[in-house]
Amino acid sequence: MRFYCKTLFALVLAVALSSCSRELAHYVAPQDNLYPAAETQPVDTAGDAADDPAIWVNKAKPQHSLILGTDKKLGLNVYTLDGRIQQQLPVGRLNNVDIRYGLQLHGQQVDLAAASNRSNNSISLFVIDNSGQVSHLTDIATDLTEVYGLCMYQDQQTHYVFINDKDGRYQQYQLSLSNNTLTGRLVRQFALNSQPEGCVADDVAGRLYMGEENTGIWTTSAKPGDSEIVEFAVLDAWLNADVEGMGIYHYLGQEFLVVSSQGTNSYVVYALQDNNSAIGHFRIASNEQAQLDGVSGTDGLEVTSVALGAAWPDGLLVVQDGHNQLPDAAQNFKLVSGSGLRKLIDKWLP
Numbered sequence: 001m002r003f004y005c006k007t008l009f010a011l012v013l014a015v016a017l018s019s020c021s022r023e024l025a026h027y028v029a030p031q032d033n034l035y036p037a038a039e040t041q042p043v044d045t046a047g048d049a050a051d052d053p054a055i056w057v058n059k060a061k062p063q064h065s066l067i068l069g070t071d072k073k074l075g076l077n078v079y080t081l082d083g084r085i086q087q088q089l090p091v092g093r094l095n096n097v098d099i100r101y102g103l104q105l106h107g108q109q110v111d112l113a114a115a116s117n118r119s120n121n122s123i124s125l126f127v128i129d130n131s132g133q134v135s136h137l138t139d140i141a142t143d144l145t146e147v148y149g150l151c152m153y154q155d156q157q158t159h160y161v162f163i164n165d166k167d168g169r170y171q172q173y174q175l176s177l178s179n180n181t182l183t184g185r186l187v188r189q190f191a192l193n194s195q196p197e198g199c200v201a202d203d204v205a206g207r208l209y210m211g212e213e214n215t216g217i218w219t220t221s222a223k224p225g226d227s228e229i230v231e232f233a234v235l236d237a238w239l240n241a242d243v244e245g246m247g248i249y250h251y252l253g254q255e256f257l258v259v260s261s262q263g264t265n266s267y268v269v270y271a272l273q274d275n276n277s278a279i280g281h282f283r284i285a286s287n288e289q290a291q292l293d294g295v296s297g298t299d300g301l302e303v304t305s306v307a308l309g310a311a312w313p314d315g316l317l318v319v320q321d322g323h324n325q326l327p328d329a330a331q332n333f334k335l336v337s338g339s340g341l342r343k344l345i346d347k348w349l350p
């Protein structure tokens with residue numbers, strides 16, 4: 001009996017090890033899990049299509065905030081916080097999208113979304129009115145040959161867009177409004193050595209963070225003018241190629257950079273006020289109870305610490321899911337409560 005148990009145990013262990021050897025190759029313990037609490041409707045197009053989300057905070061009615069998500073074969077989808085598609089803007093092959101606030105257009109206070117448009121190598125600009133209606137305003141041409149990643153930066157009342165080419169070049173455009181017409185002026189150019197995509201600007205500190213997909217993360221000043229590009233993180237056991245989407249979560253008076261490590265189907269969290277140290281990493285596992293599948297292969301992500309009504313009191317993390325299952329469907333975005341992220345940060349901090 002004893003021999004039988006030992007043999008059985010060895011057999012079970014061998015089967016378990018072989019069936020998850022692929023995961024084990026990348027797995028570095030300990031790793032924590034978060035779980036999706038909701039998901040968006042699948043995108044309308046098949047294959048690798050959903051890419052990058054942005055969160056529009058409705059300042060008057062936070063529970064009516066919205067998620068903007070790119071479908072790189074169609075354009076822009078606008079989702080409610082319970083994941084329903086509320087609006088579709090089929091304006092071209094949009095890759096990445098970002099949002100900033102406060103622009104006076106036609107005597108009305110509106111907010112602004114920008115997206116990299118691969119159909120015409122431009123920056124597509126959208127306005128969001130205070131009811132959450134999104135409209136396509138204009139496209140700002142770039143002289144890049146293959147636009148890819150994009151993020152926005154706001155310095156007081158001035159809005160900027162960073163857009164990169166697959167070849168590594170970055171361009172920074174300053175947006176200006178005159179006679180209700182929005183234009184973009186190229187104010188800075190620089191380059192990384194290979195293909196970047198995910199980026200995020202920290203408006204408070206005036207810094208830009210950029211993922212070079214097969215190398216690591218870089219940072220530079222977000223203000224126009226020459227500035228040094230500094231290495232932030234290199235690939236390691238937690239951060240695996242491709243380095244993808246990134247966002248900043250505010251908590252405990254500090255800022256935490258959350259980055260998609262696509263190669264490990266996980267996310268790394270860096271403490272920006274603590275020497276940019278990597279404090280932990282997590283996966284988004286399936287929520288069996290709610291029949292929501294876990295997340296893998298995340299491209300874009302966005303995170304906010306702003307309370308978005310009773311359902312999201314500590315903010316929201318939105319991530320693209322490369323394989324939407326339960327049931328199998330086109331790609332979508334998964335929604336994860338900021339409360340879970342807070343608990344992990346509490347656990348990780350000394």
Ligand code: CA
Pocket residue numbers: 197213242244299
């Ligand atoms: Ca990518």
Ligand code: CA
Pocket residue numbers: 293294295296321322323324325
């Ligand atoms: Ca999934």
Ligand code: CA
Pocket residue numbers: 051197299300
């Ligand atoms: Ca992407």
Ligand code: CA
Pocket residue numbers: 039291292293324325326327
């Ligand atoms: Ca699903």
